[in-house]
Amino acid sequence: MEPVIDARALTHEYPDGTTALRDVTLSIGRGERIAVVGANGSGKSTLQLALGGLVEPSAGTVRYFDQTTDADRVRDRLGVLLQDPDDYLFNTTVREDIEYGPAQLGMSRRAADERIARLAAHLGLRDLLDRPPFRLSGGEKQRAAVASVLAFDPDVLLLDEPFGAVDAHYRERVRELVTDHEGTVVVFTPSLDLAAELAERVVVVGESGSIAADGPAREILTDSDLLRANGLRPPAAVQLFEGILDGDEIPLTVAAARRHLVDELG
Ligand SMILES: Nc1ncnc2c1ncn2[C@@H]1O[C@H](COP(=O)(O)OP(=O)(O)OP(=O)(O)O)[C@@H](O)[C@H]1O
Ligand SMILES: [Mg+2]
Structure with missing residues (x-):
């Protein structure tokens, strides 16, 4: 690879x-x-x-x-x-922070706008775009930071x-x-x-x-x-099933553990 x-x-x-x-x-x-x-x-x-x-x-x-x-x-x-x-x-608004990467890389305005709109909708940032980033809650800031990294793909x-x-x-x-x-x-x-x-x-x-x-x-x-x-x-699911199932059967996630239980019990 x-x-x-x-x-x-x-x-x-x-x-x-x-x-x-x-x-x-x-x-x-x-x-x-x-x-x-x-x-x-x-x-x-x-x-x-x-x-x-x-x-x-x-x-x-x-x-x-x-x-x-x-x-x-x-x-x-x-x-x-x-x-x-x-x-x-570090910009004046959340929107500017998210636009920064695409603008630096010369992404077309239209492509950037579309991408940003999609990310903002997905991450619940639409109503926050015109706010200064330092006025966001901790989780909102983190979502805005994720959007700004993904914005330039x-x-x-x-x-x-x-x-x-x-x-x-x-x-x-x-x-x-x-x-x-x-x-x-x-x-x-x-x-x-x-x-x-x-x-x-x-x-x-x-x-x-x-x-x-x-x-x-x-x-x-x-x-x-x-x-x-x-x-x-270990992950929660592994802690739950270790010693009960073989290593290669142990579910790694809660979702997989649930599927296993549903199969066994249902
Ligand atoms: N700027 C710095 N100057 C001196 N020591 C530092 C600095 N940044 C981190 N360290 C030290 O380097 C080591 C590794 O820190 P690092 O931030 O990489 O850990 P981490 O695995 O990311 O921890 P966490 O899970 O808390 O995020 C730690 O001992 C930390 O105290
Ligand atoms: Mg760290």
Whole structure:
């Protein structure tokens, strides 16, 4: 599979001496759905910033689309959603924030307007478009930030905790957008339930930003010992069924667990 991002031996130390990445080698293939999971402070956001070219790692290289190591040359193909939406929304109105990417990339006005209207409707932002972003609630800001990243239709989405403050209704809406995205998706999250819903491959970031495991979602998400050793817990459905069903039959999501129960009981 052609790598869209190929990271080799990334190490990152912040100026105060904190090591946040340790010898991370990670190749992301076109079209892959990956969840990068790890405990708080393990290094997920630092890895996202390094892969997105927003932090220069102390050592190692990141290569994009087999072409370049300069992220700025492929900026229009990378959708980097930062963990804190306040780092994202800096224009006078929500509309300007969402229009910013398409305008920078020279998308036609009409194409941009159509895309923005669709995203705003889907994410419940229509009535908020003319408001200043700092007047939004936490979940509204997060939805606006998601819209501003998706607005320019990047090939690769690098999304740091896109659901943190989002309620159940809009969580589903954001999930649909991410699932329907035709390119590559990498979600960075401490939520194994989210990983179970979105990912076919799971990367576990262990202590001090080293990769503790990288493999098919089912294999990683049903490995309680591995997850617990890295400060995590399996998804709720796995906790419910582990020790009751065989590893390859354990449902990974609540929806799959429900289907299993309905089949068994019905
Ligand atoms: N700007 C910074 N300066 C110094 N240390 C930092 C900085 N940002 C993060 N760190 C430290 O680097 C380590 C990794 O942080 P990072 O934000 O990448 O973790 P994370 O896995 O994203 O955590 P969370 O789940 O809480 O978002 C932590 O020890 C953190 O305290
Ligand atoms: Mg983080």
